[in-house]
Ligand SMILES: Cc1cc2nc3c(=O)[nH]c(=O)nc-3n(C[C@H](O)[C@H](O)[C@H](O)COP(=O)(O)OP(=O)(O)OC[C@H]3O[C@@H](n4cnc5c(N)ncnc54)[C@H](O)[C@@H]3O)c2cc1C
């Protein structure tokens with residue numbers, strides 16, 4: 001039977017995380033379909049049709065899917081249940097919100113955050129903030145899976161999947177969308193950026209993040225942060241990298257004024273090259289950094305900006 | 309109204325988990341155990357709602373070994389009113405935890421269940437959503453603000469792109485994110501008082517829930533190790549190295 005991937009999108013475009021989830025789905029079964037549930041989501045659906053390896057794109061275009069509320073999307077997934085042996089979503093905040101709801105209604109144990117597919121029923125996933133990797137085999141007839149995007153290469157483009165409309169399903173009316181405050185940025189998204197510059201508590205203030213942004217812009221990089229920097233109100237919550245924030249694995253990760261707590265490392269230690277800039281030579285971040293610079297960030301960042 | 313807060317006993321967040329040499333799991337002998345940090349936040353939120361008025365009772369629930377009593381006791385010392393321990397030996401998967409909590413919800417009839425968004429041992433991030441599904445209740449996950457009004461609750465959620473607010477009709481499930489609040493420390497008098505608060509012990513059979521795991525753990529291994537690289541003297545040397553690596557042009 002086939003695998004259904006729940007697309008992550010904003011109606012106008014497909015989010016990159018969907019591409020990693022498709023790669024994981026293809027490792028489970030060769031027949032992969034993508035579900036685009038949205039409102040006025042034709043462009044997102046067209047983008048999904050072009051993803052390599054996808055044979056069918058199911059579209060459900062209805063007002064109740066304008067925002068991906070779990071209470072609305074779960075009945076739609078359930079209505080398609082008979083045709084699929086596995087349901088896959090990227091481990092984004094949407095995927096994490098929706099998929100366990102589906103799993104419970106199918107009475108299956110979800111496998112969260114997989115980083116590899118060993119066989120159609122066996123997966124690897126990090127536990128304990130990535131300090132251990134567990135291999136688990138699922139005995140459930142249907143699998144419900146979320147995918148850690150850094151574990152899988154993005155699927156390419158050049159596909160031409162068939163487009164099929166599916167009926168919207170009535171959801172419960174006990175939850176509704178009120179408002180959203182989305183950060184607007186022209187910088188690359190953290191989860192797909194090739195280079196990330198992150199700041200920690202050492203930045204001292206939100207204003208000082210301008211130093212990071214200047215360097216990031218020269219590098220075409222995304223900007224991230226530690227939890228301490230987010231808690232202190234320097235930057236919005238969606239900048240947070242770590243066990244409970246975003247998981248990233250860019251080619252280059254530059255940690256500035258970040259000590260290197262286990263929970264922060266959990267979100268970035270699979271980056272290809274890690275650079276640490278910290279004035280404390282004993283900071284734990286240096287134990288995993290490929291290149292360490294023991295110096296004051298207020299000297300280093302302006303210098304970097306000038307040199308680039 | 310009543311609030312139920314499920315709390316899990318996990319390895320302390322400051323301890324770096326070590327994989328057992330035989331690959332059978334993570335070393336938990338002689339390791340400091342604590343309440344899951346997100347659950348402390350859940351307990352704190354329930355107490356704040358009670359302090360604001362309108363909440364009669366906070367029931368703390370834990371599913372786990374006998375020592376999970378201590379975890380419940382900690383939550384009672386913070387301000388919970390009474391506890392239920394569902395004693396189990398083996399690991400209980402989120403789907404089974406959700407079924408047990410559902411059975412307790414049906415007995416106790418709370419209007420709000422506040423859970424952590426994720427247990428920091430299994431990192432599953434499932435139980436709250438599963439519970440909401442089984443009860444057919446709405447869910448406000450990854451909450452950074454919870455505002456209860458007449459018959460409903462507005463939950464501001466931390467999502468990948470920023471923040472989102474949803475309105476849920478009560479009864480509802482909420483799961484906590486880190487910035488919802490800063491949990492209090494229990495005062496000595498409250499720790500003493502908590503010793504007299506009731507904790508009842510139950511078994512999974514009492515709730516008729518089959519907790520046989522669906523996932524078989526085949527092995528647990530250490531992640532690929534990263535080793536410390538080199539220290540560079542200055543920005544010029546750093547840039548030269550990065551160009552050498554091909555990550556900067
Ligand atoms: C359940 C749980 C989940 C968590 N999840 C996350 C998570 O997802 N992500 C995360 O990041 N954290 C997370 N944390 C928090 C984590 O434990 C640390 O508290 C946090 O990562 C510390 O952030 P920091 O390194 O910026 O701050 P600090 O540890 O305070 O480090 C600041 C660093 O800046 C350096 N510094 C200061 N001034 C300068 C200067 N002028 N020049 C150069 N260097 C300077 C200092 O030497 C120090 O090393 C979590 C914690 C818990 C309990």
Ligand SMILES: Nc1ncnc2c1ncn2[C@@H]1O[C@H](COP(=O)(O)O)[C@@H](O)[C@H]1O
Nearest residue numbers: 314315371423424426427432433434435
């Ligand atoms: N064994 C348990 N006992 C009580 N609460 C639990 C248990 N397991 C999970 N929970 C609750 O569910 C949340 C999410 O856990 P998880 O889905 O395992 O990541 C936790 O933060 C707890 O609030």
